[in-house]
Amino acid sequence: MNAIESVLIENRVFAPNAVAAAAARISGMSAYDALCAEAERDFEGFWERLARANLVWSKPFTKVLDESNAPFYKWFEDGELNASANCLDKHMGTPVEHKTAVIFEADDGAVTRTSYRELLSRVSQFANALLADGIGKGDRVLIYMPMTLEGVIAMQACARIGATHSVVFGGFSAKALHERIIDAGAVAVITANYQRRGGRELPLKAIVDEGLAMGGCETIKTVFVYQRTANPCNMVAGRDKTFAEALAGQSDNCPALAVGAEHPLFVLYTSGSTGKPKGVQHSTGGYLLWAKLTMDWTFDLQPSDVFWCTADIGWITGHSYVAYGPLAAGATQIIYEGVPTFPNAGRFWQMIERHQCTIFYTAPTAIRSLIKAAESDANVHPARSNLGSLRILGSVGEPINPEAWMWYYRNVGGERCPIVDTFWQTETGGHMITPLPGATPLVPGSCTLPLPGIMAAIVDEAGHDIANGTGGLLVVKRPWPSMIRTIWNDPERFKKAYFPTEMGGKLYLAGDGAVRSADRGYFRITGRIDDVLNVSGHRLGTMEIESALVSHTVLVAEAAVVGRPDDLTGEAVCAFVVLKGARPTGDAAAAMAKELRDWVAKEIGPLAKPKDIRFAENLPKTRSGKIMRRLLRSVAKGEAVTQDTSTLENPAILDQLGQAW
């Protein structure tokens, strides 16, 4: 169990607000139970009904689920649709057409509003620019953009013409970008000259140039550059085009191309338990169905809502709950370019008041850092803003500790707003286990119950069900429409990672440990069971960071990376490093640690920088040479090592590792 969870044990149950619950789409537990029962009784019929009701099909599907080549499941396969048409065109001629789709607030506070009609025009015009460049159905387009409306437009424009996008978070390095461009075989990059965050301008285009210069990117024909700031950037003649150049003369009418429901809408890279990131491939029909439906179910979206998901489009949360879900559901949403702490840590609360936000969805890490700021400066406390517009709060990305939950509930939600603690993953496409705001009694720190149709369970290593109250492995027993389809270029890894034969090959293995409460059967996620860390809600593979460290071939002989609990970031990266030279101490160690941290930032991105680096002459290994990570986890936490060390080749190393550096 995570150390930060253990401080407050909150056993109270918070019932949904009766007035709000009565008006909700899923009003009360009996409505929830009825949907679950429908899915149990007639699984395919349930999904068929929802897919017909929530999506516009250019060609209706005749078959719901194809399990003949499991675990490569196919949903609604002979149906055809377009994701962008389902987000934009479908609203034309309805009251949503002239509604505000996006309230964009820039880093410097400038606000622009874009209606659905205008957004359709801008997406269509950009789609025409892509077509004019020779980009078409099935091509992969890499998007490396700031958190701006233009990022969403780029994604929607790709979807409109059937191109598969792959968004890379703006905090990743040139090397990470390079690796993804090559794996995806991308034909174009869409980027910006700079990104604006916290009052600063950070280069994006220069990083793209650096990545492309690493070689092997011959597939890239064009780099589209959005000029976010007045600062010039390097432009390569014949390859690079500004948005203005690309859009000049393009019509704002571009018919959306109908594609098969299984057509890959996007590939999004995420970390796994090996050094190489996985390209998670998502479909068009099943993915979009769930993005839309979870807006309605989890957020109880109503026409007058102002929805705000603070995630960046570089992560799955920004795909499902910024770029697709809110638009498919016809919501007005807020998109914010900057960081929560600029110009001060009251920015989120001030923005909620300014835009009369009704549904606010953010990560526990953000909440924890804003609690800390509010405790030391009353001016940035949520009490300084009028948050009366809020009606639902959400949490995503990592377990929320009960203290943070209670603070969020009281100080942001005024003890009036339910908190939906949504458990899901890049691979699941959308929410899996979450309270419903008008139905589920809330228990702080628990993501409560699976959504209807999601057959989540807890099993042992052989795949057998485990009784409530006992911890085990989280699995999903039946496929669901928005599930990962495969790992791009690596179907074998897909099978092995998610449908292990040791467990029968039929269960989707989430990679998380979980336990269900004995009384209510509520799920609580206890953390990853593989070598994946969750730092500030960002997923990092320990192996990836290890490979980055040992790629410093001049300095580093060996490295092992583990996580340790951290009050602010949930988990922190802790690296044990054996240098080629002598083990440094004092200032020399600090200087060396800084050099290696910067190296990791260059290899992967600043988000992967180890918080702790400890130098050792050796790593604890078994006689067969396996690094004993469990021991290292204890050392990283500063705990006494209680594990059996009898198989350890070099027990003396533990003392050295335990010393402060």
Ligand code: WT7
């Ligand atoms: C991992 C997935 C979900 C989209 C953003 C992260 C952890 C996510 C919760 C939650 C406890 C959570 C899990 C999961 N996680 N949400 N509500 N409670 N843990 O997506 O980068 O694919 O990471 O994040 O460990 O496996 P991701």
